[in-house]
Amino acid sequence: MAQESVTQNTQIAVDSHGDEHASGKNLLGPLLCWAVVFADIGTSVYYTPGILYQTVQGLAGFFVFLTMSVFILLALKYAEVTHRFPQGGGVVTVAAQAINPWFGAIGGMFILVDYFLTAAISSLSGILYLSVVFPAISGVTASVFITIGVLILLGILNWVGISESAKVSLVGAVIAFFSNIAILVTVFTHMSLPQVLALIPTMFKSHTLTPLSFLAGFAGSFLAFSGLESISQLSPVMKQPHKKVAGIALTLVVLTIGLTSPMLTIFSTLLLPEAARSEVQSAQIISLLAGKWGGPVLQTEVAISASALLIFASNTAIIGAYHVFIALSRMEFLPGVILQRNKMRGTPHISIALATGIPIIILVLVWGRINILGEMYAFGLLGAFALTCLGLDIVRYRDMKRAGSTQRSVATTRSGELANRGEEHKATEVHDLMKSNVQPAVMTTSGGVGGQVSEVEEASTLWFKINFVLGIITTILVVIAWSTNLVTKPLATAFGTGVTLLGMSIAYYNHRRHQKEGKVPVPVVVTQIRDTYPDNTLAVLTAGNPHNGAVIRAAINNADSQKPVIFLYLAGKQQRATAPRMMEIIDPYLDDQQAKDTFSKAEALAIKGKVPNRTYVYLMEEPELATQIWQSIHPRDTLVAIEDDAQFKDINPDRVRYELTPEGKVAHLLKRW
Structure with a gap:
């Protein structure tokens, strides 16, 4: 039953971009x-x-x-x-x-x-x-x-x-x-x-x-x-x-x-x-x-x-x-x-x-x-x-590592099953295991929402490994060409370096100005959940929630330097007022000032609290998705605002602990997987 649940939840759409434009009439074939x-x-x-x-x-x-x-x-x-x-x-x-x-x-x-x-x-x-x-x-x-x-x-x-x-x-x-x-x-x-x-x-x-x-x-x-x-x-x-x-x-x-x-x-x-x-x-x-x-x-x-x-x-x-x-x-x-x-x-x-x-x-x-x-x-x-x-x-290398980790995890699980089923069935089960196509606990599909083949599953194939090697060769050849031009085309090098340095100087100045204003930019915000996070803390933040600060503070107060803290922001389904235009870069997070401010606060408190291992995830999904994510990534501690715990009723913790912070009451949904 546990394996069945995991397999089911590998199909969840943990992709912030989803398929919101799939019905558009002006999409390009x-x-x-x-x-x-x-x-x-x-x-x-x-x-x-x-x-x-x-x-x-x-x-x-x-x-x-x-x-x-x-x-x-x-x-x-x-x-x-x-x-x-x-x-x-x-x-x-x-x-x-x-x-x-x-x-x-x-x-x-x-x-x-x-x-x-x-x-x-x-x-x-x-x-x-x-x-x-x-x-x-x-x-x-x-x-x-x-x-x-x-x-x-x-x-x-x-x-x-x-x-x-x-x-x-x-x-x-x-x-x-x-x-x-x-x-x-x-x-x-x-x-x-x-x-x-x-x-x-x-x-x-x-x-x-x-x-x-x-x-x-x-x-x-x-x-x-x-x-x-x-x-x-x-x-x-x-x-x-x-x-x-x-x-x-x-x-x-x-x-x-x-x-x-x-x-x-x-x-x-x-x-x-x-x-x-x-x-x-x-x-x-x-x-x-x-x-x-x-x-x-x-x-x-x-x-x-x-x-x-x-x-x-x-x-x-x-x-x-x-x-x-x-x-x-x-x-x-x-x-x-x-x-x-x-x-x-x-x-x-x-x-x-x-x-x-x-x-x-x-x-x-x-x-x-x-x-x-x-x-x-x-x-x-x-x-x-x-x-x-x-x-x-x-990115490909990370997928290959995930594929290897997943295969080892599946092999370990199946080995335990073999031991329980008895020695007489081992030969057959080992043969089945070698053919097994069991998907990882957390992944996204290569074809987007509703795709058929997972990126991690694909990364375990021979073609992916050949493609990876060809990709490395391509990178080497392109870098050789670029390095050659840096030497043989001094005008291009001078112009390109000048524009890049000017632009990066402006970027650095702007970054420092934001820091002085109390805004701490988050280093990386991921819009897909691909990795497993064993024994992690999951802090669930939702759009427009006045108690997000309480969840953030509680997550940092209870952080363990050896355990990752995941700040998950669920923005809810959003519809664009206009269809995307050619060459436009569509990233809902960059347009969501409320989410950026929430993560900025979390980053500032995490730096102050010396929390080294933290991940920020932004998904354009309703709060109900938190249950599926919880079932997939197996957090040790899931933090939600007590006023909103009814939205997470399908989470099945072993026990619940409550914490009172200056910004509100937080529920800790504890689970030993």
Whole structure:
């Protein structure tokens, strides 16, 4: 009966995010997710060949092919990020929850650097492609001023509140993809297979490979795959199950990018070497390739579609940047003024102004030098990739440890059962135990609420272990690329480091200011219960409860330095007034000021009371869920406010002890498991 109860309770929805958006009509399926990601990552091919040519000349295509393998491994990790962190946020959320909130802030700075440069380089490249059709705007001054105007217009559109549409992305992505295919088909119809194969040795004639140049080319070619991180920002607006939707979407991304980007890079840099050397023409090189082999009609079509998609990618970067600003402010790393919304449109005008204004400043400083923008790109892009990969590796490692612990626990339990059942049945029972699929006492499902396979159960499989090893290899390769760029691209290092240090200085100042005001930020708040907490103390806090202070004080007064104290805040089911928007980071805890104040008080008292082992859990569930959590994590002592003990009538303690605190009476529900 006890085992049956545990198994039943492994299915409880101890996930704060739940499935509140599952019924939304505007959620994105695999095709629309592909469109949004391809509309971002697919634009890289328009400027990467020319930028990469400046470093490795004719080997640009070779390095894009080489890095494609790492891109596939990265795509596997980002697909997992989308379902493990359904609130979105990408590197900010992964680093904060896997490592520490301060690493989340660093990740936020990295991705902001990436977004700033994406907005600048994409909009400038879009104008340069448009100048193929309208030569009058091809001058440096004209292109810079028009690009600034485009960025200002995008900022105004976001201020007005015109949201980005995935359906518009789909139209742009489909046009761009088939335009790229048309270019390749046209080139292949004008060249025989032997001529195409003859290009391969040509690549290696123009540039001698040394270990340093190999590393530099490998690191620099990651620019061809910038935009992959956008999939992790789509989690809140993605249809369930996230794992399946993201997997299909990224498979489509890998196929469409793999079919186009490497070959377009090879053809453009080897067949148009003069254009690749020119700073202006290298930023138009795909359109020029189309014109050389397909004539003016294809050249014009590619120029217009590329221009539209690049400006669209610039807008996506602005949206992503201002949502990261908002998230960092909600995490109390950046000033609260960033959260202000204008009364006329209800949009976060200050964060939008920052997300638009900083790319404009960057554009003016480099004065339209697109190669310099490309050089500056490396820091934020690879820094965000590296931190996301590391964070996911840590999460996977924890799951593997939990799986091992659970298997040992189940084996111990079943061994006891074997002893009780007699020696004659041992052989059969041991065989059954080896096939056992008994789930752990506390876990979450990989498919969200109502999923079929637990993350901990999945972590015990052979595929998970292979995936873990591949993930480590991916992280090492990305870190090598990032480290190489730190040395070979000093401008990118200086710019990225400067922005990160400035941002972290502001975050530290804001943190200290909150401390002086008596607000003690909680280091980590988890929104899922995954670990078992043997012999723990569980303090149940509920939304709007005036006696939460009494429960907190009693928990700290009775804390044992060797036993964990879990502060569980049940916020109740909450419905969003509006549907989540693309690139928005959905974290109910960050919007729940009452919960943050309650945990802040608990943290301050815990520090004062020298309680070393404490965990903060925030769940968007009704108080009745506390009974199921109690049955699952087996607390030694469960503390509830006496006025609310009727809500926890299904908890079955061995005995009840009452404690009177200055803030109210608390019931201790004691249980020896």
